[in-house]
Amino acid sequence: xxxxxxxxxxxxxxxxxxxxxxxxxxxxxxxxxxxxxxxxxxxxxxxxxxxxxxxxxxxxxxxxxxxxxxxxxxxxxxxxxxxxxxxxxxxxxxxxxxxxxxxxxxxxxxxxxxxxxxxxxxxxxxxxxxxxxxxxxxxxxxxxxxxxxxxxxxxxxxxxxxxxxxxxxxxxxxxxxxxxxxxxxxxxxxxxxxxxxxxxxxxxxxxxxxxxxxxxxxxxxxxxxxxxxxxxxxxxxxxxxxxxxxxxxxxxxxxxxxxxxxxxxxxxxxxxxxxxxxxxxxxxxxxxxxxxxxxxxxxxxxxxxxxxxxxxxxxxxxxxxxxxxxxxxxxxxxxxxxxxxxxxxxxxxxxxxxxxxxxxxxxxxxxxxxxxxxxxxxxxxxxxxxxxxxxxxxxxxxxxxxxxxxxxxxxxxxxxx
Numbered sequence: 553x554x555x556x557x558x559x560x561x562x563x564x565x566x567x568x569x570x571x572x573x574x575x576x577x578x579x580x581x582x583x584x585x586x587x588x589x590x591x592x593x594x595x596x597x598x599x600x601x602x603x604x605x606x607x608x609x610x611x612x613x614x615x616x617x618x619x620x621x622x623x624x625x626x627x628x629x630x631x632x633x634x635x636x637x638x639x640x641x642x643x644x645x646x647x648x649x650x651x652x653x654x655x656x657x658x659x660x661x662x663x664x665x666x667x668x669x670x671x672x673x674x675x676x677x678x679x680x681x682x683x684x685x686x687x688x689x690x691x692x693x694x695x696x697x698x699x700x701x702x703x704x705x706x707x708x709x710x711x712x713x714x715x716x717x718x719x720x721x722x723x724x725x726x727x728x729x730x731x732x733x734x735x736x737x738x739x740x741x742x743x744x745x746x747x748x749x750x751x752x753x754x755x756x757x758x759x760x761x762x763x764x765x766x767x768x769x770x771x772x773x774x775x776x777x778x779x780x781x782x783x784x785x786x787x788x789x790x791x792x793x794x795x796x797x798x799x800x801x802x803x804x805x806x807x808x809x810x811x812x813x814x815x816x817x818x819x820x821x822x823x824x825x826x827x828x829x830x831x832x833x834x835x836x837x838x839x840x841x842x843x844x845x846x847x848x849x850x851x852x853x854x855x856x857x858x859x860x861x862x863x864x865x866x867x868x869x870x871x872x873x874x875x876x877x878x879x880x881x882x883x884x885x886x887x888x889x890x891x892x893x894x895x896x897x898x899x900x901x902x903x904x905x906x907x908x909x910x911x912x913x914x915x916x917x918x919x920x921x922x923x924x925x926x927x928x929x930x931x932x933x934x935x936x937x938x939x940x941x942x943x944x945x946x947x948x949x950x951x952x953x954x955x956x957x958x959x960x961x962x963x964x965x966x967x968x969x
Contacts, residue, residue, distance in 0.1 A: 557617040561625045564604065569597030572726050576719075584650065588643035595637030596710070596726045599679075602629035603707070603733040608741040608783065610839055619841045620964075630703075634683045637676060668716040675709035678702045697797075704734050741798065744785060747836035748774055752786075753811065755829060758891025761818035762860070763827050764804060766811060767835055773810025774837055776803055778867035779845030779964075782837045784814060786826065789833035795822050798838060802938075802964070804863040805870050815892075817860035844964040848875060849934045854925065855880045856947055858939025862892055864964060865938070869896075874905045879925070882910045883918050883943065918943070920950050927954040938964040 572593040578586045605626035613619045648655030658664045662673050682703035711727035740746040754766040783798040805813035818824040844864055853876055855865050862882055884890040893910055900908035911923055935951055937944050944963050951961055
């Protein structure tokens with residue numbers, strides 16, 4: 553990742569925080585009250601930056617370092633916004649305490665406040681509930697979406713809070729821009745305004761819980777590269793009830809006529825339902841996203857795939873011959889789950905530059921120290937990893953312990969929503 557991409561999100565966040573704080577910086581107020589005002593506008597700027605990073609546009613993701621990086625920063629900035637905004641009423645209470653303890657309680661008790669206070673506390677509570685989703689990784693998807701929707705309510709309530717305070721209208725650009733970002737995300741991503749229409753042409757059942765779906769474009773095709781992923785929503789068919797929410801799937805094959813294939817593993821309720829998708833079902837695709845495997849070095853490479861994480865590597869192998877020696881380590885639970893194993897073995901037999909190691913791990917805990925190359929065999933090797941978060945964390949730690957620099961380790965994770 554370039555330096556410009558690394559600095560892009562921090563610089564945007566710094567601007568969105570600094571601009572309202574500079575404009576609203578208080579003069580001739582007490583220390584605590586000044587701190588309260590600065591904390592309020594700092595929190596607004598952090599929340600604005602967090603909402604910007606919810607926007608799922610390929611051109612934006614490519615400039616900010618990828619969708620996964622945007623989601624990580626979205627969570628960080630959202631949590632920071634909540635913590636800073638919590639300081640706002642506490643600082644007002646501290647200001648009142650300097651005069652009289654009863655004044656401090658009056659700043660915190662909604663029962664002693666009018667509409668501005670009620671709306672402010674309601675916005676903070678809605679933000680708290682929305683942030684709870686980021687701290688509950690095991691939360692069901694429907695519950696996560698419901699809690700996250702409260703963030704929109706928090707922004708609207710904060711806007712009403714500022715209106716009730718009678719602030720300068722020029723300062724209202726922050727909540728107005730935040731609502732614009734949410735509307736953009738709602739129309740373009742959640743409702744599929746940016747999606748392109750496709751139709752399911754073929755469905756291959758590769759394993760009991762794995763299907764590969766081939767989709768053909770009905771208009772202009774998505775311009776994708778091997779290693780990228782799309783967000784897909786399947787609509788209703790004659791015997792298939794669609795799930796209109798968009799879910800990420802890595803492209804497993806690309807064709808010259810615009811067709812693409814998606815490998816779908818039953819990992820949850822929705823992906824299990826997708827195992828019964830049928831030909832003729834309409835779909836909507838957003839993307840493409842990601843830069844995984846975009847720049848293949850000329851030197852030797854190590855590819856590590858866990859389960860359905862084989863799909864980006866398979867897309868490369870299906871699209872073009874290898875330009876460098878590659879050792880592919882394919883980890884799966886059992887032979888009946890390894891839907892692509894026969895094809896991978898045939899590809900390895902046809903390409904001398906591809907060395908395949910396929911390992912079944914019934915207990916789900918592979919013996920990575922024994923499977924991965926020794927330190928002497930990793931000198932100058934670029935490592936690409938795709939699979940479950942636990943596997944990637946363990947593999948990255950082992951590779952670094954064996955002397956592989958972090959800049960030579962490239963990951964594609966499945967742990968963002």
